[in-house]
Amino acid sequence: EPEVTQTPSHQVTQMGQEVILRCVPISNHLYFYWYRQILGQKVEFLVSFYNNEISEKSEIFDDQFSVERPDGSNFTLKIRSTKLEDSAMYFCASSEEIWGSPIYFGEGSWLTVV
Amino acid sequence: QKEVEQNSGPLSVPEGAIASLNCTYSDRGSQSFFWYRQYSGKSPELIMFIYSNGDKEDGRFTAQLNKASQYVSLLIRDSQPSDSATYLCAVNTANFGNEKLTFGTGTRLTIIP
Numbered sequence: 001e002p003e004v005t006q007t008p009s010h011q012v013t014q015m016g017q018e019v020i021l022r023c024v025p026i027s028n029h030l031y032f033y034w035y036r037q038i039l040g041q042k043v044e045f046l047v048s049f050y051n052n053e054i055s056e057k058s059e060i061f062d063d064q065f066s067v068e069r070p071d072g073s074n075f076t077l078k079i080r081s082t083k084l085e086d087s088a089m090y091f092c093a094s095s096e097e098i099w100g101s102p103i104y105f106g107e108g109s110w111l112t113v114v
Numbered sequence: 115q116k117e118v119e120q121n122s123g124p125l126s127v128p129e130g131a132i133a134s135l136n137c138t139y140s141d142r143g144s145q146s147f148f149w150y151r152q153y154s155g156k157s158p159e160l161i162m163f164i165y166s167n168g169d170k171e172d173g174r175f176t177a178q179l180n181k182a183s184q185y186v187s188l189l190i191r192d193s194q195p196s197d198s199a200t201y202l203c204a205v206n207t208a209n210f211g212n213e214k215l216t217f218g219t220g221t222r223l224t225i226i227p
Contacts, residue, residue, distance in 0.1 A: 028135065030125060031213060043158060043202065043217040056214050103158045103215060111146055 002026040004106035006092050012112045013082055020110045021077045023092030032075045033093040033103065034067065036060075043091070050073065082113045116141040116207040120218035128226050135221050137203030140184070146206040146213075147179055147186045151199045152220065162188060182183040183224055193225045 005024045013019050025032050032048040047057040049067055064086075066078045075094075079086055092106040117140040117218050127133040135149075150158035162177040164170045164186065170177045176189040186205075190197055200220040208214035 026181075033213070035215075042219050043204075043215075045214050045216065046206075048213055056208055058214075102160050102163045103213065104160060105150075108157045 001098055002028075004092055004094055004104055006106040006109050008051075008109055009107065010022070010110045010112070012114060015084060015113055016081050019082055020077045020096075020112060021076045021079075021111070023091075024073050024090065025075055025094035026096075026104060027073075029094035029096050029104075031055075031097070032067075033095075034077045035091045035093060036088040037091065037108075038085075038088045041046075042109070046077075046090075053112045079111075086112050087111060087113045105112050116144075116205075116216050118205050118218040119205055120201075120203050120220050120221050122224040124224055125221055127193050127194060129193060131193055133193045133197065133223055133225070135185045135188040135190075135201050135203075135223065137188075137205075137218055139186070139203075139205045139207075139216075141200060141205065141207045141216075142181075144205045144207055148206075148215065149175075149177060149186075149187055150202040150204060151197075151226040152202055153199050161201075169177070170224045173180075184213045190223075195225045195227055198223060198225045207209050209212055 007022045030050045036041045047061045048055045089108045095101045095103045119138045149162045163176040164179045174191045178187045202220045203218040204215040207216040
């Protein structure tokens, strides 16, 4: 069964450093998303991406964050100048269509900022 | 603020019984609704999705949607110990043309052998 894959599964970084989280969405999917889940809290929407553009973003997704589709298969989330409060599980997700199709999540990248 | 509310539980159900999970949402314009299962430390796994009022069945799972009452539920029949997990209700709260899931806090379900 096709799945969303993410790397790395776990990353520890020092405060102030830049981090890139990588994702390979399901191959025929056109819509891509990043969500995050701080330990013990809700899953929160960060950003949605379609046709090489951000289609919607949350208040969390400020100038510290950026997304990119550098080639035909990868989808990345860059976090500049990481803060302690960025420590969370980051989930990539994808869907086939913009509405009416299910959204599938990857296994997540656990980011720890120290 | 568009909200999705779930009883956090824990909800304990004997093995073989029906587990009933409930969710209410505040955005009357929401059109699509999802149930995910999340094991501790793992990612959300899609269980069911529903768009129309009424019931939708898939194996042991039934999703029920009532848009007038802004209520969505998940029934799990013949509950198994492997069903023990946190169940997340998610609602598409984006404007038309986008997908943005707003999640509830989840209901922790324990199936008692």
